[in-house]
Amino acid sequence: MTTHAPPGPHIEVRDLRRSYGSGTTAFEAVRGIDLVVEPGTVVALLGTNGAGKTSALEVVEGLAPPTAGEVRVLGLDPVADRAEVRRRTGVLLQTSGFPADLTVGETLAMWAATMTVPRPVADALADLDLADRVDVRVRSLSGGELRRLDLACTLLGEPEVVLLDEPTTGLDPESRRRVWDLVARLRGRGCSVLLTTHHLEEAETLADRVAIMHAGRIVREGTPAELGADLPATIRFEGTPAELPGLPDPAALPAAVRVTTEHGSTTVESTDLQVTLTALLAAAAEGGVRLEGLDARSATLESVFLAIASGAHSDDRALEGADR
Numbered sequence: 001m002t003t004h005a006p007p008g009p010h011i012e013v014r015d016l017r018r019s020y021g022s023g024t025t026a027f028e029a030v031r032g033i034d035l036v037v038e039p040g041t042v043v044a045l046l047g048t049n050g051a052g053k054t055s056a057l058e059v060v061e062g063l064a065p066p067t068a069g070e071v072r073v074l075g076l077d078p079v080a081d082r083a084e085v086r087r088r089t090g091v092l093l094q095t096s097g098f099p100a101d102l103t104v105g106e107t108l109a110m111w112a113a114t115m116t117v118p119r120p121v122a123d124a125l126a127d128l129d130l131a132d133r134v135d136v137r138v139r140s141l142s143g144g145e146l147r148r149l150d151l152a153c154t155l156l157g158e159p160e161v162v163l164l165d166e167p168t169t170g171l172d173p174e175s176r177r178r179v180w181d182l183v184a185r186l187r188g189r190g191c192s193v194l195l196t197t198h199h200l201e202e203a204e205t206l207a208d209r210v211a212i213m214h215a216g217r218i219v220r221e222g223t224p225a226e227l228g229a230d231l232p233a234t235i236r237f238e239g240t241p242a243e244l245p246g247l248p249d250p251a252a253l254p255a256a257v258r259v260t261t262e263h264g265s266t267t268v269e270s271t272d273l274q275v276t277l278t279a280l281l282a283a284a285a286e287g288g289v290r291l292e293g294l295d296a297r298s299a300t301l302e303s304v305f306l307a308i309a310s311g312a313h314s315d316d317r318a319l320e321g322a323d324r
């Protein structure tokens, strides 16, 4: 039995489809997606509610067969080669089901007993900041502690591939950062990680590549920077143009494409942030205007996501149209 992944992607998904029900009640939740996760990389699957992220992830996890298409994990079929794939893969489901009466330590020991070569339980506890909870029963854990225990179990077998369904939902900012560090370390030692998240900053911080799903399809895929590249950057400052007579009309700034005012502040959208910002700052200096609350940023994943969710994305509309 091989214990090393063959060269090539850790996860390969080709034209994956997954339907629920049959006949007139059939519903296709995943409508032909392609996804590749290379060793030592993190891929985040983002999407609107009901986009099909969990439905797709469950097929990669081997929990359900695809209705059509092909999935390979470490070059193997996650359903047909389930035992081998499970041994080398760490899976975090959206909800856990630990026995309530066991303590944290007992839960991890029980989990470790199912593995060929588990890591030391003490290391797993320390990694997830659970060392002082070792004797606490599962039923008494807070939501965030329970999530961290779940993650500790997921990573106990030193998996090569890690599949995380919303790993930081319910975690406070400090615990979330700790999980982000952990995922970064996994990547550092050559693991591949496929995760779903609603947390756009999480995707931006962690992911080498992001795939955004909507209505069963991947409508955008790329690095976080690539995804933001085709949307305008924004410059915001307090005050409306009428209140800042020392400034030229912001709409006339070079590369400015749209100016809006809301709640007493102005937003300038720009196709070239540096050019627009330089001209704005020069004009402000010349006119003796202080731009309070000045904020300038490239398009973020949030703006890409909101454009898709609102149907404003042109590719997205084309895809939805193709379905009708």
Ligand SMILES: Nc1ncnc2c1ncn2[C@@H]1O[C@H](COP(=O)(O)OP(=O)(O)OP(=O)(O)O)[C@@H](O)[C@H]1O
Binding pocket: 020, 021, 027, 029, 047, 048, 049, 050, 051, 052, 053, 054, 055, 056
């Ligand atoms: N067992 C099922 N039977 C019928 N429809 C289902 C079933 N499970 C999921 N669905 C539907 O499939 C679609 C995709 O659901 P899925 O849970 O994969 O989405 P998601 O992107 O993970 O959503 P969320 O972000 O809200 O968790 C939804 O419309 C959901 O109602």
